[in-house]
Amino acid sequence: MPQHPPEVVDLFCGVxxxxxxxxxxxxxxxxxxxxxxxxxxxxxxxxxxTFYPCDVSRLKAPEISAHFSGEGPSVLAxxxxxxxxxxxxxxxxxxxxxxxxxxxxxxxxxxxxxxVTMENVPALLRYKGGYxxxxxxxxxxxxxxxxxxxVAECExxxxxxxxxxxxxxxxxxxxxxxxxxxxSGYRSVRDAIGELPPLTAxxxxxxxPLHTASALSPKNLRRIKASRPGGTWxxxxxxxxxxxxxxxxxxxxxxx
Numbered sequence: 153m154p155q156h157p158p159e160v161v162d163l164f165c166g167v168x169x170x171x172x173x174x175x176x177x178x179x180x181x182x183x184x185x186x187x188x189x190x191x192x193x194x195x196x197x198x199x200x201x202t203f204y205p206c207d208v209s210r211l212k213a214p215e216i217s218a219h220f221s222g223e224g225p226s227v228l229a230x231x232x233x234x235x236x237x238x239x240x241x242x243x244x245x246x247x248x249x250x251x252x253x254x255x256x257x258x259x260x261x262x263x264x265x266x267x268v269t270m271e272n273v274p275a276l277l278r279y280k281g282g283y284x285x286x287x288x289x290x291x292x293x294x295x296x297x298x299x300x301x302x303v304a305e306c307e308x309x310x311x312x313x314x315x316x317x318x319x320x321x322x323x324x325x326x327x328x329x330x331x332x333x334x335x336s337g338y339r340s341v342r343d344a345i346g347e348l349p350p351l352t353a354x355x356x357x358x359x360x361p362l363h364t365a366s367a368l369s370p371k372n373l374r375r376i377k378a379s380r381p382g383g384t385w386x387x388x389x390x391x392x393x394x395x396x397x398x399x400x401x402x403x404x405x406x407x408x
Contacts, residue, residue, distance in 0.1 A: 156224030163230035213262035
Protein backbone atom coordinates (compact mmCIF):
# COMPACT_ATOMS: atom_id res chain seq x y z
CA MET A 153 0.00 0.00 0.00
CA PRO A 154 1.21 3.54 -0.74
CA GLN A 155 2.59 5.48 2.18
CA HIS A 156 0.65 8.47 3.41
CA PRO A 157 2.50 11.79 3.12
CA PRO A 158 3.64 13.66 6.22
CA GLU A 159 0.95 15.96 7.60
CA VAL A 160 2.05 19.48 8.53
CA VAL A 161 0.61 22.13 10.82
CA ASP A 162 2.43 25.43 10.36
CA LEU A 163 2.52 27.93 13.24
CA PHE A 164 3.31 31.61 12.58
CA CYS A 165 2.63 30.60 8.98
CA GLY A 166 2.33 34.03 7.40
CA VAL A 167 1.47 33.75 3.71
CA UNK A 168 2.69 30.16 3.76
CA UNK A 169 6.15 30.14 2.21
CA UNK A 170 7.49 27.48 4.58
CA UNK A 171 4.35 25.43 4.06
CA UNK A 172 4.67 25.73 0.30
CA UNK A 173 8.24 24.45 0.40
CA UNK A 174 7.11 21.47 2.44
CA UNK A 175 4.22 20.92 0.04
CA UNK A 176 6.61 20.90 -2.93
CA UNK A 177 8.70 18.33 -1.04
CA UNK A 178 5.71 16.00 -0.84
CA UNK A 179 4.07 16.90 2.46
CA UNK A 180 0.37 17.51 3.01
CA UNK A 181 -0.32 20.85 4.67
CA UNK A 182 -3.34 20.48 6.94
CA UNK A 183 -3.50 23.84 8.73
CA UNK A 184 -1.77 27.16 9.25
CA UNK A 185 -2.03 29.59 12.16
CA UNK A 186 -1.08 33.25 12.16
CA UNK A 187 -2.22 36.40 13.91
CA UNK A 188 -2.35 38.35 10.62
CA UNK A 189 -5.65 37.53 8.93
CA UNK A 190 -4.51 39.19 5.69
CA UNK A 191 -2.41 36.08 5.00
CA UNK A 192 -5.47 33.86 4.59
CA UNK A 193 -5.92 34.07 0.81
CA UNK A 194 -2.28 33.46 -0.12
CA UNK A 195 -1.85 30.65 2.40
CA UNK A 196 -5.00 28.76 1.39
CA UNK A 197 -4.61 29.32 -2.35
CA UNK A 198 -1.03 28.07 -2.52
CA UNK A 199 -1.19 25.26 0.03
CA UNK A 200 -4.68 23.72 -0.26
CA UNK A 201 -5.08 24.01 3.50
CA THR A 202 -7.16 26.00 5.97
CA PHE A 203 -5.82 29.19 7.51
CA TYR A 204 -6.77 30.01 11.09
CA PRO A 205 -6.42 33.65 12.22
CA CYS A 206 -5.10 33.10 15.72
CA ASP A 207 -2.55 34.47 18.16
CA VAL A 208 -0.27 31.47 18.66
CA SER A 209 0.45 32.59 22.22
CA ARG A 210 -3.18 31.71 23.02
CA LEU A 211 -3.32 28.50 21.00
CA LYS A 212 -4.00 25.21 22.83
CA ALA A 213 -2.34 21.92 21.97
CA PRO A 214 -5.62 19.97 21.41
CA GLU A 215 -6.55 22.43 18.64
CA ILE A 216 -3.37 21.46 16.82
CA SER A 217 -3.59 17.74 17.50
CA ALA A 218 -7.08 17.62 16.00
CA HIS A 219 -5.63 18.28 12.54
CA PHE A 220 -3.46 15.15 12.45
CA SER A 221 -5.23 12.06 11.10
CA GLY A 222 -2.57 9.62 12.26
CA GLU A 223 -2.33 8.14 8.76
CA GLY A 224 1.03 9.75 8.00
CA PRO A 225 3.91 11.16 10.04
CA SER A 226 2.98 14.36 11.87
CA VAL A 227 5.07 17.52 11.54
CA LEU A 228 4.80 20.72 13.55
CA ALA A 229 6.56 23.54 11.73
CA UNK A 230 6.98 27.18 12.48
CA UNK A 231 9.02 30.32 12.46
CA UNK A 232 8.43 32.39 15.56
CA UNK A 233 8.80 36.12 14.78
CA UNK A 234 12.48 36.81 14.18
CA UNK A 235 12.38 40.57 14.80
CA UNK A 236 13.30 40.30 18.52
CA UNK A 237 16.59 38.61 17.59
CA UNK A 238 17.67 40.94 14.79
CA UNK A 239 20.78 43.03 15.40
CA UNK A 240 18.86 46.15 14.38
CA UNK A 241 15.95 45.56 16.77
CA UNK A 242 18.24 44.86 19.73
CA UNK A 243 19.49 48.44 19.63
CA UNK A 244 16.14 49.50 20.98
CA UNK A 245 13.66 48.30 23.59
CA UNK A 246 13.30 44.57 24.18
CA UNK A 247 10.61 42.94 22.04
CA UNK A 248 8.29 40.75 24.14
CA UNK A 249 7.72 38.43 21.18
CA UNK A 250 10.92 36.56 22.05
CA UNK A 251 8.81 34.44 24.43
CA UNK A 252 7.04 32.86 21.45
CA UNK A 253 10.04 30.57 20.91
CA UNK A 254 9.34 28.92 24.27
CA UNK A 255 5.61 28.82 23.48
CA UNK A 256 6.38 26.94 20.26
CA UNK A 257 8.45 24.40 22.20
CA UNK A 258 5.74 23.96 24.83
CA UNK A 259 3.11 23.32 22.16
CA UNK A 260 5.41 20.85 20.41
CA UNK A 261 5.99 18.90 23.63
CA UNK A 262 2.27 18.70 24.38
CA UNK A 263 1.21 17.85 20.81
CA UNK A 264 4.09 15.35 20.47
CA UNK A 265 4.31 15.23 16.66
CA UNK A 266 6.75 12.86 15.01
CA UNK A 267 8.85 15.78 13.77
CA VAL A 268 9.36 19.42 14.70
CA THR A 269 11.09 22.01 12.55
CA MET A 270 11.79 25.67 13.16
CA GLU A 271 13.44 28.31 11.01
CA ASN A 272 14.75 31.63 12.32
CA VAL A 273 17.65 34.06 12.19
CA PRO A 274 21.09 32.83 13.39
CA ALA A 275 21.14 35.60 16.02
CA LEU A 276 18.65 33.50 18.01
CA LEU A 277 21.61 31.29 18.99
CA ARG A 278 23.17 34.26 20.81
CA TYR A 279 20.09 36.03 22.14
CA LYS A 280 20.21 36.48 25.92
CA GLY A 281 23.53 34.68 25.99
CA GLY A 282 22.05 31.69 24.18
CA TYR A 283 19.48 31.03 26.90
CA UNK A 284 16.38 31.29 24.68
CA UNK A 285 17.61 28.76 22.13
CA UNK A 286 19.07 26.38 24.70
CA UNK A 287 15.77 26.41 26.60
CA UNK A 288 13.90 25.61 23.37
CA UNK A 289 16.27 22.75 22.62
CA UNK A 290 16.21 21.40 26.19
CA UNK A 291 12.42 21.29 26.32
CA UNK A 292 12.33 19.15 23.17
CA UNK A 293 15.16 16.88 24.28
CA UNK A 294 13.50 16.30 27.65
CA UNK A 295 10.43 15.14 25.73
CA UNK A 296 12.44 12.53 23.85
CA UNK A 297 13.38 14.39 20.68
CA UNK A 298 16.73 14.19 18.93
CA UNK A 299 17.46 17.82 18.04
CA UNK A 300 19.92 19.18 15.50
CA UNK A 301 20.42 22.67 14.16
CA UNK A 302 22.23 24.17 11.20
CA VAL A 303 23.03 27.70 10.11
CA ALA A 304 22.18 27.19 6.46
CA GLU A 305 24.17 29.05 3.83
CA CYS A 306 21.29 29.57 1.45
CA GLU A 307 23.46 29.87 -1.67
CA UNK A 308 24.37 26.19 -1.16
CA UNK A 309 20.67 25.28 -1.43
CA UNK A 310 20.08 26.90 -4.81
CA UNK A 311 19.02 30.34 -3.54
CA UNK A 312 20.62 33.19 -5.55
CA UNK A 313 21.38 35.16 -2.40
CA UNK A 314 23.99 35.15 0.36
CA UNK A 315 21.64 34.62 3.27
CA UNK A 316 22.00 32.74 6.55
CA UNK A 317 19.10 31.04 8.32
CA UNK A 318 18.94 28.90 11.44
CA UNK A 319 17.13 25.61 10.75
CA UNK A 320 16.19 23.28 13.59
CA UNK A 321 15.13 19.66 13.00
CA UNK A 322 13.79 17.44 15.77
CA UNK A 323 12.74 13.81 15.54
CA UNK A 324 11.18 11.30 17.92
CA UNK A 325 12.46 8.38 15.83
CA UNK A 326 15.68 8.17 17.83
CA UNK A 327 17.81 9.43 14.98
CA UNK A 328 18.89 13.04 14.54
CA UNK A 329 18.04 14.60 11.17
CA UNK A 330 20.60 16.63 9.27
CA UNK A 331 20.04 19.36 6.73
CA UNK A 332 22.14 18.74 3.63
CA UNK A 333 22.71 21.09 0.68
CA UNK A 334 21.21 19.93 -2.59
CA UNK A 335 23.21 19.06 -5.67
CA SER A 336 21.90 21.90 -7.82
CA GLY A 337 24.99 24.04 -7.26
CA TYR A 338 25.18 27.79 -7.00
CA ARG A 339 22.69 29.98 -8.85
CA SER A 340 23.37 33.59 -9.72
CA VAL A 341 20.74 36.29 -9.82
CA ARG A 342 21.06 36.12 -13.61
CA ASP A 343 20.29 32.38 -13.49
CA ALA A 344 17.12 33.10 -11.49
CA ILE A 345 15.66 36.14 -13.24
CA GLY A 346 17.86 36.73 -16.28
CA GLU A 347 15.09 35.80 -18.71
CA LEU A 348 12.73 38.50 -17.47
CA PRO A 349 12.28 41.31 -20.01
CA PRO A 350 13.99 44.64 -19.29
CA LEU A 351 11.74 47.41 -17.96
CA THR A 352 11.93 51.15 -17.83
CA ALA A 353 11.68 52.87 -14.45
CA UNK A 354 8.14 52.66 -13.07
CA UNK A 355 6.97 50.03 -15.57
CA UNK A 356 5.34 46.63 -14.95
CA UNK A 357 5.58 43.58 -17.19
CA UNK A 358 2.39 42.77 -19.11
CA UNK A 359 2.95 39.04 -18.62
CA UNK A 360 4.13 39.05 -14.98
CA PRO A 361 2.67 41.62 -12.55
CA LEU A 362 5.35 40.76 -9.98
CA HIS A 363 8.04 41.97 -12.40
CA THR A 364 7.99 45.70 -11.63
CA ALA A 365 10.67 48.38 -11.74
CA SER A 366 10.61 51.17 -9.18
CA ALA A 367 9.86 54.66 -10.41
CA LEU A 368 12.98 56.84 -10.24
CA SER A 369 13.58 60.55 -10.53
CA PRO A 370 15.83 61.78 -13.37
CA LYS A 371 18.57 62.53 -10.82
CA ASN A 372 18.45 59.00 -9.36
CA LEU A 373 18.61 57.51 -12.84
CA ARG A 374 21.76 59.55 -13.45
CA ARG A 375 23.16 58.34 -10.12
CA ILE A 376 22.59 54.70 -11.10
CA LYS A 377 24.29 55.25 -14.46
CA ALA A 378 27.26 56.81 -12.67
CA SER A 379 27.56 53.94 -10.19
CA ARG A 380 29.91 50.98 -10.51
CA PRO A 381 29.73 47.46 -9.00
CA GLY A 382 30.93 47.48 -5.43
CA GLY A 383 31.22 51.24 -5.40
CA THR A 384 29.74 54.05 -3.31
CA TRP A 385 28.38 57.57 -3.75
CA UNK A 386 31.98 58.75 -3.99
CA UNK A 387 31.99 57.52 -7.59
CA UNK A 388 29.36 60.10 -8.54
CA UNK A 389 30.07 63.55 -9.91
CA UNK A 390 29.84 66.18 -7.19
CA UNK A 391 26.58 67.57 -8.56
CA UNK A 392 24.87 64.18 -8.05
CA UNK A 393 25.90 63.71 -4.43
CA UNK A 394 23.26 64.00 -1.72
CA UNK A 395 23.34 67.04 0.54
CA UNK A 396 24.14 64.87 3.58
CA UNK A 397 27.29 63.57 1.88
CA UNK A 398 28.46 67.07 1.04
CA UNK A 399 28.50 68.04 4.70
CA UNK A 400 31.59 67.37 6.78
CA UNK A 401 29.65 65.02 9.07
CA UNK A 402 28.56 62.82 6.16
CA UNK A 403 31.70 62.64 4.06
CA UNK A 404 33.08 59.66 5.97
CA UNK A 405 29.98 57.48 5.61
CA UNK A 406 30.57 55.10 2.65
CA UNK A 407 26.94 54.20 1.93
CA UNK A 408 26.60 52.02 -1.14
